[in-house]
Amino acid sequence: MSELPVLISREEVMRLLQNDDLIPKLESVLGMFSKRNGAEVIQPLRTIVPLQKYNGFLGLMPAYIAHEDILAAKMVSFYQRDNDSVLPAHQASVLLFDPERGNVKAVMDGTVITEKRTAAVSAISSKLLMPPKTEVLCILGSGHQAVSHYDVFTQMFSFKEIRVWSRRRERAEQFARDVQGPVTVCSSVKQAVEGSDVIITVTMAKEPVLLGEWVKPGAHVAAVGACRPDWRELDNALMREAVVYVDSREGASTESGDIILSGASIFAELGEVINGTKPAQCEKTTVFKSLGMGIQDAVSAKLVFDKWKTQK
């Protein structure tokens, strides 16, 4: 009989998953994915189970990476909660399998994996696509992704100013108190965005919050929210004017309201830029539309498990 899977907690994932290890693994797997060698990376489109009664969704995200022999599946629930709800918006678990025997080796917290790997992928997009001189970072939203993005962006880059905007000013003020360095709390999206070189959108908005008319020409936007085909964070002007990069063409064309409803065309996947088969047009305004991928969770889970084994 198979051994029982090990359980790896949120705290352990937080301790074991470090950006320095994670970023090269993500770059490598994004590059592999964009080669479209179906025997190398298998990642079906995310299956979504709508939970209409609760204004929520369950996403199923399996992936197999042959070269590294990683088989994993994340299950993530996400809800549009009202403002005063104390319940979390996202919760996830990742199952890591033994691909040869088919048994589950580990069940681990996937919420921290989701927070860290998403932010790390946005940091990769910024490394590749942001303008050469970047001084101002702007974060729209002040939730979990805002914090993980702040952490990796301040670790990887140095900005003269970091701005945050949130629908409720007190949440933005709380964010500014919680993080390590100085943050300018902005009263409007326009105030936060104007003059920013890198803009991160990490909101639960269903309608555009970021308008193209406020965005400095040449800025880079990492658009992380709006992961349903009828949800938006960015307006048509921005989507149509910018050079649009995505994590997966199939994912973005199926799930991203910003892409589907604006009719914007996708210029490249991040993996194609990593592979050198598509250029990074840093001199132009760029949008990286992130939806999240099972392969990102799979490499993260493997890193966590390998470290856990060496430290147990």
Ligand SMILES: NC(=O)C1=CN([C@@H]2O[C@H](COP(=O)(O)OP(=O)(O)OC[C@H]3O[C@@H](n4cnc5c(N)ncnc54)[C@H](O)[C@@H]3O)[C@@H](O)[C@H]2O)C=CC1
């Ligand atoms: N691309 C990817 O791989 C992933 C994307 N996400 C998305 O990132 C976004 C942020 O996620 P979390 O930080 O975990 O959520 P969270 O619930 O911790 O934070 C959400 C933030 O959005 C704000 N917000 C809610 N409704 C809004 C509205 N109508 N207009 C403007 N702001 C609004 C909230 O005030 C809060 O600041 C979500 O859209 C989520 O689905 C999450 C995980 C992975």
Ligand SMILES: O=C([O-])C1=[NH+]CCC1
């Ligand atoms: O990749 C992911 O885990 C998610 N993307 C949008 C909601 C959750």
